[in-house]
Amino acid sequence: MFSLPKKVTIIEVGPRDGLQNEKNLVETDVKLEFIHLLKNSGVTEMELTSFVSPKWVPQMSDAKSIMKKADLAERSIVLAPNAKGVELAQEAGAKNIAVFVGVSNTFNQKNINRTTDESVEALAPVILKLKEEQVFVRACISTAFYCPYEGKIEVEDCIELCRKFVALGVDELSVADTIGMANPVESYELFTRLRQSFPSVLLTAHFHDTRKMALANIFASLQAGIDRFDTAAGGLGGCPFADGATGNVATEDVVNMLDSLKISTGIDVKNVCEAVGKIAPHVSRPIESGMYRLFENGRI
Structure with a gap:
């Protein structure tokens, strides 16, 4: 019989990863209320924003204001893709920094015009400096299972990239099924190997729901x-x-599943749905989560 943890930590990524590529420009005050409602639901770790070029990601052009005005979670994380982004993030008071690299060379080249090795090489001095300053560093590993250009990613390639980040001293590896192609067997196998390989690093799973298998993968x-x-x-x-x-x-669907399994998250599903209700009118596509639909119908 398998065993399950008694407690799970949810890292809420809606304000950053959720909104970064949103077509509608969401006003800063709306983002701030969204963040505050999420924090009040019991979220203790959250990705707030990104310090990236507003030319390429206009949605995150208010990153400095978000950092200045937000009621911060216990661990509030900002994404900074390079040395300049890290500098701006720290000037804004960021204490927890996320960097990202894809396992797939092609994905990296399409995204940031560098190979995987070139990306790690560029980030290495940035991470080492952050760790000298005792900053919490989260490494986001994209395309850990599948790439839209290269197809299936080999487990060993993902582990090797993670090993390079661990050698640089990162505190956390967030390992992502970026295009939502993973299945539960692949998820079990990769995360079992990662736990065996890196027992002293925080390991976080990041799933997209393209094929409606995210809950099964979790x-x-x-x-x-x-x-x-x-x-x-x-x-x-x-x-x-x-x-x-x-x-x-x-978030609301994951917390509901964990609640049903008697796994504690400290997060209130109804309060998360209230936060979703705040952001829903400002995004370009409908909210389709099961728990939010129940909330809209007054069933939770």
Whole structure:
């Protein structure tokens, strides 16, 4: 009989990953209320924003204001893709920094015009400096299972990239099914190997729900011993480099499943749905999570 953890940490990524590629420009005050409602629902770790070029990601052009005005969660994380982004993030008071690299060379070249090795090489001095300053560093590993250009990713390639980040001293690996193609067996196998390889690093699973298998993948990851998951309220998000990739798995649906399994998250589903209700009128596609539909119908 498999065992499941008694407690799981949810890292809410809706304000950053969920909104970063949203077509509608969401006003700063709306984002702030969304963030505050999520924090009040019991979220203790959250991706707030990105310090990226507003030319390429206009949705995140208010990153400095978000950092200045937000009621911060216990661990509030900002994405910074390079040395300049890290500098701006720290000037804004960021204490927890996320960087990202895809396992797939082609995905990286399409995304940031660098190979995987070139991306790690560029980030290495940035990460080492952050760790000297005792900053919490989260490494986001994209295309860990499948790539929209290269297809299936070999497990060893994902582990090797993770090993490079661990050698640099990162605190957390967020390992992502970026285009939502993974199945539960693949999830169990990869996260079992990752736990065996990196027992002293925080391991977080990040699933998209393109084929409606995210909850099944989370359950398989729980069986592999994973107790940290990235989720986005309302199932917001998507990958601009992957045609057809839908949003992140919905926070409210994940918390509901964990509640039913008697696994504690400290998060209130109804309060998350209230946060979703705040952001829903401002995004370009309908909210399709099961728990939010029940909430809209007054059934929770």
